[in-house]
Amino acid sequence: MRDALMRPVYHPAGGDDDLRVAMVELQAGRWRAARNLLLATRSRGLRTSRTQVLAVAAAGADVVDVWLAEEPDAYDPQVMRARVFVERALRAHRQQHTGVAEFETRARHAAQMAAQRAPQDPVPWVCLLALAQIDRNQRRPEHRVRSAEPMLPPGPWQLLDEVTRRDPYNREAYHRVLQFLLSHNAPPSAQLASVFDFGRWVASWAPAGTPMLLLPAYAQVEQCRLQRAEGKVHPLWRRQWAEEPMRTYSLDAFHGWFKKADPDMRSLTDLNYLAYALWASHQYLEAADVFTAMEPYATREPWASLEERPPGATGGQELMLRARRESLAYANSHAPPASPRQNPAGHTSRLA
Structure with missing residues (x-):
């Protein structure tokens, strides 16, 4: 770990x-x-x-x-x-x-x-x-x-x-x-509806390896920002990420973008949004992969906007570190056992 x-x-x-x-x-x-x-x-x-x-x-x-x-x-x-x-x-x-x-x-x-x-x-x-x-x-x-x-x-x-x-x-x-x-x-509700429609539409045809697969996650974060501005954030807001269709969108972005895109072309902001989406949807193994890939760098968003009591108080750092800690701990405890090493003759080595 x-x-x-x-x-x-x-x-x-x-x-x-x-x-x-x-x-x-x-x-x-x-x-x-x-x-x-x-x-x-x-x-x-x-x-x-x-x-x-x-x-x-x-x-x-x-x-x-x-x-x-x-x-x-x-x-x-x-x-x-x-x-x-x-x-x-x-x-x-x-x-x-x-x-x-x-x-x-x-x-x-x-x-x-x-x-x-x-x-x-x-x-x-x-x-x-x-x-x-x-x-x-x-x-x-x-x-x-x-x-x-x-x-x-x-x-x-x-x-x-x-x-x-x-x-x-x-x-x-x-x-x-x-x-x-x-x-x-336009009214904020109409703006938000357009953002969701745009994100889902693009994600429906965006090919593997492209970061547009993450647009639904950006739309979801904008919904939280809008609700907080209006004082309407539900205390169980994070659960929405673990429900459909957001859970599938997050996993599609992980497998279709993160796993297939050139690492040198991956946006640091996109990595942070994906890490949050996976952690919030309880996909801790996948989230750990993303956190590991972006180390030691991070962005303030989306963490600052999604931070609790009050939003932005620590610039999102506490929330990001909590998500990272929980994801890496889960990945460490659920890591598959290491395969025994083989010597050139094909016999199992006793060396650890």
Whole structure:
């Protein structure tokens, strides 16, 4: 059994050491490590996630502007400029900044310029999709397109199609749609219904190895957040995870995504959501596998939002450590006995 007293490490780069170095360099005003990292990143999915995390690190300074001035003909600083502008627009929106419209316009223009420069890159389209959540009243026509799924409301479905045409099953794109559904101007119950419908619909056809199998778990967490905001959380809320269909969704995500996806491509946030879902549904052996895979890193969510008395008091760390401790203890006590080792002649060895 692993050390139950392990303390989690919280870092947006998780186990991506190269990304962590590039983030530190950007925060220090140096861009060459980010340039080299993106040049070496061939996977479109990994490129999408890395540019998003780098933008968070760079959004508070002008380091990307300096990079673009030094390499005006390069594409990577141009798309990173779009990423940074989108991050600033979303922050302004969350903070209800009076200049959010100006931030949004600047971000949209930068994303459109990047899309023209590299038509096959999904990242500019992910940027445009991310901006949809700012348009709560869906004034822009591209944010009120009818969905191919009749149960879903009008939304930025064409933008999602543009991303998936370039990178099928792009994780961030589907999560940006979730954020849109939670932000558009509708009653909270209607928002939540849309999120559940979207998660279940995508999980019904998402192929093995793709993180969209986890979308129902994200929807379930959003339900808890909404109920807590309204003071309506049932004391036995956790039991819902052990009931159908959530139990099956969690196991499908474990076997269909966790067990089949490239470990280097697995999102740390997804690992934390899956660990919670499995623990809450009493699938302790599977939860232990996920906790072991993500060590020593962790994310605050979903633990902070699901923490009890009061939510978020410890940033979710106590709940995460409890779930980890219980899962590893169960796995340790239910581990199959070790098979006797064989010597080269085929005889059983007596050595322990």
